[in-house]
Amino acid sequence: MSQETIIEVRGLTNRFGSQVVHENLDLDVHRGEILTVVGGSGTGKSVLLRTIVGLNKPAEGSVKVFGEDLLVLPATRRAELERRFGVLFQKGALFSSLTVCENVSLPLVEHAGLSAADAADLARVKIALAGLPPEAGAKYPSDLSGGMVKRAALARALALDPDILFLDEPTAGLDPIGAAAFDQLILTLRDALGLTVFLVTHDLDTIYTITDRVAVLSRKRVLVNDRLEAVAATDDAWIRDYFHGPRGRAAGEAAARQ
Numbered sequence: 001m002s003q004e005t006i007i008e009v010r011g012l013t014n015r016f017g018s019q020v021v022h023e024n025l026d027l028d029v030h031r032g033e034i035l036t037v038v039g040g041s042g043t044g045k046s047v048l049l050r051t052i053v054g055l056n057k058p059a060e061g062s063v064k065v066f067g068e069d070l071l072v073l074p075a076t077r078r079a080e081l082e083r084r085f086g087v088l089f090q091k092g093a094l095f096s097s098l099t100v101c102e103n104v105s106l107p108l109v110e111h112a113g114l115s116a117a118d119a120a121d122l123a124r125v126k127i128a129l130a131g132l133p134p135e136a137g138a139k140y141p142s143d144l145s146g147g148m149v150k151r152a153a154l155a156r157a158l159a160l161d162p163d164i165l166f167l168d169e170p171t172a173g174l175d176p177i178g179a180a181a182f183d184q185l186i187l188t189l190r191d192a193l194g195l196t197v198f199l200v201t202h203d204l205d206t207i208y209t210i211t212d213r214v215a216v217l218s219r220k221r222v223l224v225n226d227r228l229e230a231v232a233a234t235d236d237a238w239i240r241d242y243f244h245g246p247r248g249r250a251a252g253e254a255a256a257r258q
């Protein structure tokens with residue numbers, strides 16, 4: 001796998017009032033990898049994702065994507081780069097008053113300037129790519145199961161053919177079979193489309209089955225960012241509890257059996 005760094009975060013500090021979430025945080029993401037960000041609740045995983053995709057302005061630091069510092073770019077250039085991101089938010093964040101097909105079409109009309117008819121055609125391709133049956137396109141988000149909502153949101157994230165896919169807790173709330181299927185879909189899409197995947201998750205099965213490297217957020221920074229074996233062997237109390245506790249052991253054993 002290439003070691004080209006396509007996201008480079010340096011000296012990042014995020015504060016909300018007197019709360020310091022990140023302090024002098026560094027992180028590299030390599031092209032084509034699935035990088036998983038883990039950490040205890042409230043360690044700032046979602047804030048990190050939101051900062052990289054431009055939804056949160058940090059107090060300090062630089063966020064370079066494809067070699068350009070997003071924080072100092074003119075708005076138009078920044079918007080161009082951000083179009084290369086596909087983002088799947090924790091709760092799917094689909095528009096409830098639009099059908100799945102309309103939700104997926106929206107970025108194609110707004111950002112790619114397609115006609116409604118062309119956008120709908122392309123949206124149907126993305127809906128299939130996300131593993132949904134064609135009839136799902138006509139449904140409203142409230143008529144879908146949790147797993148289908150995630151896939152619909154994934155279809156929308158894929159609408160503009162992104163280079164980098166950001167996923168915030170994609171398998172949260174899914175049953176184990178649905179979660180495993182979603183993991184495999186991410187892996188297939190990464191391999192087929194050459195995506196780079198930035199994944200925030202608590203799901204140990206996901207970490208053991210599809211992750212290339214793991215970044216552990218702790219004490220306001222990235223404590224370690226390495227292959228799973230190296231991370232799991234790190235001498236740190238949280239890492240020990242997380243990877244070598246009963247759930248971590250079970251996930252590791254299950255992955256070893258595959």
Ligand SMILES: Nc1ncnc2c1ncn2[C@@H]1O[C@H](COP(=O)(O)OP(=O)(O)OP(=O)(O)O)[C@@H](O)[C@H]1O
Pocket residue numbers: 016021039040041042043044045046047048
């Ligand atoms: N817009 C905001 N305003 C104020 N505080 C915020 C804001 N966004 C996040 N925070 C705070 O920043 C901290 C980190 O939040 P974040 O959602 O990134 O945690 P997380 O690691 O993703 O947690 P979880 O695993 O529970 O989802 C939390 O204490 C949260 O309350």
